[in-house]
Amino acid sequence: MERADLHGLAEAGACAVGAAAIEFHNVDLSYSGKPILAGLSLAVGKGEIVCVIGPSGCGKTTALRVAGGLIKPDSGSVKVGGKPVTGPRRDVAIVFQDYGKALLPWRTAAGNVSLALEAAGTPARQRKERIHALLEKVGLHGHADKYPTEMSGGMQQRLQIARCLAQEPSVLLMDEPFGALDAMTRQTLQDEMLSIAAETGATVFFVTHDLEEAIYLGDRVIGLLPNPGRIGTIAKVTLPRPRNQLETREMAEFLRLRRALFDFIGKAEG
Amino acid sequence: MNRAAKALAVPALLLVAAEIATRLSGTTSLAVAPPSSVAVALLAALGDGTMLAATRDTLACAFGGLFVGGAIGLVLGLLFGLVRPLDRLMELTVEAIRPIPSVALIPIGMLSLGFGYSFEIAIVAFACVWTMLIMTRAAIGGIEPRLLEVSRALRLSTLQRIFKIVIPAALPRIIVAFRLAAGFALVVAVTVEIAANPQGMGYGILIAQQSLSPQLMLAYLLWIGLVGYGLNVLLSLAQQRLLGRAAMGEVRQ
Ligand SMILES: Nc1ncnc2c1ncn2[C@@H]1O[C@H](COP(=O)(O)OP(=O)(O)O)[C@@H](O)[C@H]1O
Ligand SMILES: [Mg+2]
Numbered sequence: 001m002e003r004a005d006l007h008g009l010a011e012a013g014a015c016a017v018g019a020a021a022i023e024f025h026n027v028d029l030s031y032s033g034k035p036i037l038a039g040l041s042l043a044v045g046k047g048e049i050v051c052v053i054g055p056s057g058c059g060k061t062t063a064l065r066v067a068g069g070l071i072k073p074d075s076g077s078v079k080v081g082g083k084p085v086t087g088p089r090r091d092v093a094i095v096f097q098d099y100g101k102a103l104l105p106w107r108t109a110a111g112n113v114s115l116a117l118e119a120a121g122t123p124a125r126q127r128k129e130r131i132h133a134l135l136e137k138v139g140l141h142g143h144a145d146k147y148p149t150e151m152s153g154g155m156q157q158r159l160q161i162a163r164c165l166a167q168e169p170s171v172l173l174m175d176e177p178f179g180a181l182d183a184m185t186r187q188t189l190q191d192e193m194l195s196i197a198a199e200t201g202a203t204v205f206f207v208t209h210d211l212e213e214a215i216y217l218g219d220r221v222i223g224l225l226p227n228p229g230r231i232g233t234i235a236k237v238t239l240p241r242p243r244n245q246l247e248t249r250e251m252a253e254f255l256r257l258r259r260a261l262f263d264f265i266g267k268a269e270g
Numbered sequence: 271m272n273r274a275a276k277a278l279a280v281p282a283l284l285l286v287a288a289e290i291a292t293r294l295s296g297t298t299s300l301a302v303a304p305p306s307s308v309a310v311a312l313l314a315a316l317g318d319g320t321m322l323a324a325t326r327d328t329l330a331c332a333f334g335g336l337f338v339g340g341a342i343g344l345v346l347g348l349l350f351g352l353v354r355p356l357d358r359l360m361e362l363t364v365e366a367i368r369p370i371p372s373v374a375l376i377p378i379g380m381l382s383l384g385f386g387y388s389f390e391i392a393i394v395a396f397a398c399v400w401t402m403l404i405m406t407r408a409a410i411g412g413i414e415p416r417l418l419e420v421s422r423a424l425r426l427s428t429l430q431r432i433f434k435i436v437i438p439a440a441l442p443r444i445i446v447a448f449r450l451a452a453g454f455a456l457v458v459a460v461t462v463e464i465a466a467n468p469q470g471m472g473y474g475i476l477i478a479q480q481s482l483s484p485q486l487m488l489a490y491l492l493w494i495g496l497v498g499y500g501l502n503v504l505l506s507l508a509q510q511r512l513l514g515r516a517a518m519g520e521v522r523q
Contacts, residue, residue, distance in 0.1 A: 070419065087422075094423045101416040106438045106513075115434065119424040167424070 059229025335394020
């Protein structure tokens with residue numbers, strides 16, 4: 001995966017033509033008169049991993065939901081794969097933070113993955129094999145018959161990711177997906193996410209409140225400012241891939257970025 | 271075992287006390303009878319088939335009304351829950367009809383349908399509609415919004431959304447509503463029989479009272495209690511069966 005030259009394209013901004021996987025163009029959105037997003041413009045390159053940070057309530061989730069077609073902006077446009085977003089799409093998958101609520105408690109792990117295939121109209125004969133492969137991919141082989149309530153938080157989030165991968169998305173929108181997990185599980189899932197992204201070449205729009213997570217995962221980290229939500233900083237992450245939980249986090253570049261973003265958040269909240 | 275013995279101790283003592291008290295006082299009351307003669311009357315009524323026939327009639331009406339009223343309430347509840355504008359349109363009508371006590375319809379029902387099964391079933395059905403309607407609608411309103419968002423994100427069709435998300439998500443509360451309605455159904459059926467309809471267990475109580483036979487009247491009372499208890503146990507088992515392991519997990523949480 002050649003990520004380096006994608007940065008160039010993406011950094012050219014919202015006007016990058018054709019190659020961008022996600023394009024926000026001058027997006028405005030307000031709730032009952034209160035502006036939530038104002039003039040948001042951003043282009044995410046194909047296969048790029050962009051992490052979005054910012055103080056709580058600054059509009060990270062709102063921006064992600066706009067990209068996912070769950071809400072319409074008041075003005076401006078969003079394109080995914082060059083086509084305007086008019087609603088949820090099969091090539092765009094959304095991973096929610098609250099896996100406990102996003103999974104169907106009355107369906108087993110296999111049944112939950114099956115839901116995405118049923119929605120896509122995959123013939124019943126082909127589902128079983130696909131479900132097996134998807135569960136295997138997220139490390140849940142042997143848990144196909146478990147119900148979500150019989151699984152740990154980490155396993156439940158893996159299951160939700162498997163269900164999203166069943167859509168064969170070209171874009172993954174992830175809203176603080178590992179925020180509720182313990183530190184060890186979170187690191188494991190970070191690495192799994194990175195290898196899935198590398199393997200599938202998917203573009204990832206990753207919202208997090210964890211600065212280190214953003215730097216560790218991202219090709220770029222976007223810092224949002226609140227009231228109204230707009231881009232305050234863009235940090236390019238040049239850390240080598242594959243990333244490594246110990247080595248990457250000890251690199252001078254990692255520490256420098258952490259410092260810079262920490263200061264940014266401090267100011268944004270202040 | 272020990273727990274069961276403890277639980278049974280108080281009722282057993284009360285029965286013995288009642289037996290002694292009624293025997294010693296030599297009461298001629300028409301409302302009480304010694305437990306032993308109640309037991310004899312119960313066995314006799316069961317033996318000659320009258321009580322079983324009465325039970326059959328009452329249960330037929332209770333279940334008939336439960337299914338008719340429950341089905342209407344379920345369908346309306348689903349419709350109102352899924353189509354909010356329809357719900358708002360019907361709100362006033364529903365709130366105006368709902369407070370009418372079902373037994374207040376007995377005179378009208380008697381006039382329009384005459385005595386018998388259909389009359390009793392209609393009154394029971396009227397009582398059951400509202401429980402099912404209100405609780406089904408609430409069950410749909412209470413569905414986790416995230417699940418509905420997931421169905422949007424995965425682009426489920428409307429029918430898929432209803433059958434794969436809405437109904438299964440609302441099912442546990444719909445089953446609770448059904449159990450509640452089943453309890454009402456029995457109460458209303460017996461009430462209709464005592465008040466107007468010459469059949470079933472309610473009529474059995476009434477006749478026993480009028481023929482000055484307190485032991486038979488109390489035997490009917492005891493039997494109705496047992497039938498109600500058995501019904502509840504059956505429904506609770508059915509609920510566990512229907513919801514299975516996933517629901518038990520939810521309960522654990
Ligand atoms: N449905 C909604 N109605 C009204 N206000 C909302 C709604 N959703 C979000 N908001 C408001 O929009 C702002 C941004 O929310 P959100 O995007 O969830 O922030 P973040 O994810 O960065 O914490 C918050 O102030 C929040 O209160
Ligand atoms: Mg958020």
